[in-house]
Amino acid sequence: xxxxxxxxxxxxxxxxxxxxxxxxxxxxxxxxxxxxxxxxxxxxxxxxxxxxxxxxxxxxxxxxxxxxxxxxxxxxxxxxxxxxxxxxxxxxxxxx
Numbered sequence: 483x484x485x486x487x488x489x490x491x492x493x494x495x496x497x498x499x500x501x502x503x504x505x506x507x508x509x510x511x512x513x514x515x516x517x518x519x520x521x522x523x524x525x526x527x528x529x530x531x532x533x534x535x536x537x538x539x540x541x542x543x544x545x546x547x548x549x550x551x552x553x554x555x556x557x558x559x560x561x562x563x564x565x566x567x568x569x570x571x572x573x574x575x576x577x578x
Contacts, residue, residue, distance in 0.1 A: 501527075 503511070511526060520526035551559065
């Protein structure tokens with residue numbers, strides 16, 4: 483599973499879509515566009531959707547990680563704890 487969502491516009495023609503939104507939501511999106519200095523509503527929506535897709539990928543990774551650790555036996559869980567301790571000590575030496 484690929485957990486990293488990335489998007490790069492490669493110059494191809496973008497697809498046009500139409501959204502029907504509640505007035506209050508559209509007003510808030512327009513406010514966000516100003517706050518974020520978006521070039522347009524389309525620019526804002528691309529950024530919002532990109533962030534949402536990255537969030538979904540992160541949530542999937544967290545869910546899959548949790549499922550993995552719930553499925554391992556005691557030996558594997560103990561080994562993972564040992565590696566976590568080693569990593570913490572190594573990181574502490576680097577940061578101190």
